[in-house]
Amino acid sequence: MSKQSDLSPRIPQELLNKIVDDLHDDSKALGCCALTSRLLLERSQTHIFSSIIISSSRDAACHRSRMDANPRLWGYVRRLMFLTFFHMHGGGNGTDVSHILRKATSLRTLHVGNSIAHASWYTIPEDTRIALFNAFRSPSLTDLHIFYLSSLPASIFGLKMHLNHFSLRGLTFCDDDSFDLGSADLSEMSVHTLEISSNDSIDLLLSIIAHPNSFSSRIKKLILHNLGNTTSLAIAVIKSATYSLETIQLLQYPSHEGNMDLPGWAEYDFNVMPYLRRLELHFMIEVSSRETFHQSVTSVVHKIADYFTANPSMLQIKQINVRLVPWWLHTKSSRSLGWHHVLDIVCMISDWSMLDLILAARTTSPESSVAVELGMYKGYEGLEYDGLGSAAMGQEEIHVVKHAWEEKIHAQMPLTSRGGILITDVIPDE
Structure with a gap:
């Protein structure tokens, strides 16, 4: 049988x-x-076949050959990631990629580029550029992530796209002969969540944001990577989205000097934003040694307290989320620090009491909450888990860490805890 x-x-x-x-x-x-x-x-x-990652022309050729042999498989592709090969020239490379983009008609998530191999839009073969723009317009596409690509045509903002998540990181834009910003209708694009970071010229992007019909005036959530010129963009986007924005999330990375200063936009008067309900402050903290980790966490908690003190309008936001994300470096000393060491170090910081006083004194309502979370860092661009911060750890171990975290944070913030607004959690997939 x-x-x-x-x-x-x-x-x-x-x-x-x-x-x-x-x-x-x-x-x-x-x-x-x-x-x-x-x-x-x-x-x-x-x-x-729901997710395909392509990092070379060989990958593109292999995926095309395999799936053309069984065309039914194309309908299963929901997520495409094109990573490190756009700077390479070659007709076959472009043909294979454009073929994949045309065939993947049920695509929901598209990633283009990454932070290691920066590329220019005009080094991408022409047939691939055409196929990419067609994919951007696909009715099924909901998440679009474009990383470290220069000279992206501004006409992308005139496309008919309805995105849940639009990520623009490390990009530069250029004028397009077929696109006149002065007369352009940008109302066809709608975006729920905009994620941005910038390391270069932002003049053209600022012009897009200032446009009367810009998609930025309708976004609900703004994610800011505190890198490069992002601060200059932040104020422009926040002003554009004054009457639509519900959530602002900051992703803060340590500088080379270990400085964790919050950006100037955090001084904005948030009372003028009628729909803003949630502020998320997420901090990536390098775990290199016990001493440096202790210093970094101390700096983070102190800076958060300073900003709430300097800008009372922050405290009027109903839901405040603070997330600390330990990020293990590949060093011998960092590997000696397990989760129990991290929890002990984080929760021995004396500045928690200062933050507790500030948060407990704010005006609250039934909708008010303060979340203090521990994030478990997922590795480079979601491709693999990294170090002891691995979200691949077993559910039982996550439960143990979560229980210990809850006990320690509630002990460090007794006033906020007694007020019934303190929420703690461990997020295993940052």
Whole structure:
């Protein structure tokens, strides 16, 4: 009797599908399922081919060949990541990528570029540029992430796109002969969450943001990486989105000097924003040694307290989220610090009491909350987990860390805790 007939009379197909779905992030197990039975094959393939990462022309050619041999697989692709090869020239490279973009008609998430191999839009083969713009306009696309790409045509902001998440990091923009900003209608683009960081010229982007029909005037959430010229962009976007913005999130990275200063835009009067309900301050903190980690955490907690003191309008925001994200470096000394060391160091900081006094004294309502979270850093651009901050740790270990974190933070912030507004959590997938 075949494996298929063994399975068929005993287990309903719905249950088999549920079993495969539970293995969605285990590629080896999915591969075994696909080889085990025809009853498991299609469901396994929907997960195996849901995400494609291409970092070379060879990757592009292999994926094209494999999926052209079974065209049904194209319909399973939901996420495409094109990483490090746009700076390479070659007709085959462009042809394969443009072919993949045309065939992946159910695409929901598209990543273009990364922070290691900076590239120019005009080094991308022409057929790929055309295919990318067509993919940007795809009705199924909800998340678009463009990283470290120079000379991106400003006409992208005139495309008809309806995005849940639009990430623009390390980009520069250029004028497009076919696009006149003065007469352009930018109302076709809608974005719920805008994520930005900038390391170069921002004049053209500022012009886009200032446009009367700019998508920025309708965003609900703004994510700011506190890098480069992002501070200059931040005020412009915040002003543009005054009557739509509900959440502001800051991602703060340590500078080379270890400085964790908050940006100048945090001095903005948030009382003028009628729909702003949530402020998120997320800090990436390098774990290199016990001493430097202690200094960094002390600086972070002190700076947060300073900003709430200097800008009372921050305290009027109903939901305040502070997240500390330990980021293990690849050094021998950092590897000696486990989670229990990190928790002890974080929670021995004396400045917690100062922050507790400030937060406990603010005017509250039934909707008010203060979340103090511990983030578990996910590795470079979501491709792999990094160091002891791994979110791949078992659920039991996460539960232990979460319980210890809750006890320690509530002990350090007794006033806010007794007020019933303090929430603690461990976020395993930063």
